[in-house]
Amino acid sequence: MPVDPYILLLLGTVGLAALIPAQGVAAHVASGASTAAIAFLFFLYGARLSTHEALAGLRHWRLHVTVLACTFVIFPLLGLAARGLVPVLLTHDLYTGLLFLTLVPSTIQSSIAFTSIARGNVPAAICAGSFSSLAGIVITPVLAAALLGNSGGGFSADSLIKIVLQLLVPFLAGQVLRRWIGGFITRHRKVLGLVDRGSILLVVYTAFSEGMVQGIWHRVSPLRLGGLLVVEAALLAVMLALTWYGGRALGFGREDRIAIQFAGSKKSLASGLPMASVLFGAHASLAVLPLMLFHQMQLMVCAVIAKRRSHDARRPAVSPGSAAASQTAVGTATRSD
Secondary structure: OOOOHHHHHHHHHHHHHHHOOOOOHHHHHHHHHHHHHHHHHHHHHHHHOOHHHHHHHHHHHHHHHHHHHHHHHHHHHHHHHHHHHOOOOOOHHHHHHHHHHOOOOOOOHHHHHHHHHOOOOHHHHHHHHHHHHHHHHHHHHHHHHHHOOOOOOOOOHHHHHHHHHHHHHHHHHHHHHHHHHHHHHHHOHHHHHHHHHHHHHHHHHHHHHHHHHHOHHHHOOHHHHHHHHHHHHHHHHHHHHHHHHHHHHOOOOHHHHHHHHHHHOOOOHHHHHHHHHHHHHHHHHHHHHHHHHHHHHHHHHHHHHHHHHHOOOOOOOOOHHHHHHHHHHHHHOOOOO
16 A cells, blocks of 8 residues: 655645744745745646647547546535534534545546556546646636635635636646747656645645644544544545446446546645645645545555556457557656646
8 A cells, every 4th residue: 555755745744834833924935935836836737738638638528528527526516415424523624625625626647647557548547637637727716616605714806816816827827838848847847846746845834834823723633533534535435436337337448437537536636735725825724634635545545446457357458559658658747646
């Protein structure tokens, strides 16, 4: 059962914020740096997304619509249904974070990697993850405004301006400049990947520092965290079953069902953390906790499923195109999840 080293870094960052939270002038500096880091993250996301690949993937539109429906319709409906677990298993704050988790886009890198391991339709997984991330820039804030209401401190005109300036504008700028900087980003994807992850660590440190200063962590007990893990395990199990058996009911082949399962059952930590920072402000630390736990859980469970699918003796032969795509899939996806 793999433990993502990056999760350990995130937990270490949370521990650092608990021991040495940014306060006073340091808090203002960290907040400004976090805002700049979020904008730069989404600039890189835009610069990495190949418009040509995205348009080519539209030919498999039924699969992409299915993944988008799983990500932005079924997931949120399950999140709303979990409202009945408050206050038995979840506190209101943890439920807000759980509901936010159901609103964020799917992953790209891990979806591609697991689809490749399981011998699924890797090009479809690449496009499905890209479409989900692109749609999430608009859909996630809209759903948050509609479903979370005042839970994140209110969704005001100021919040909308922040989303446009910090997320959408940098993303579009990256798309426009991709023609000139795309090659540079491809050549230096490893270094920029470290910048990605470092930026997210900064966002986490800033959010949890604010939470520590305001004392919001006194609202969470180990028993409540255990309840959250049980709920998230059930949520993941339901989505894995729905994406697999639902894909069969819709007439998709095995390779397509694998892509649907891995792209439609995941949530992106890389996209969700910056969005939570913008939407929740000082309350972001509790809001992102369910997403951080779910991210590690989905990696562990999907790694086991992918390995079992790869050893399925009844699987059909993989086409040459899919095999070639499998060899380059992980290298093609440069975004951290």
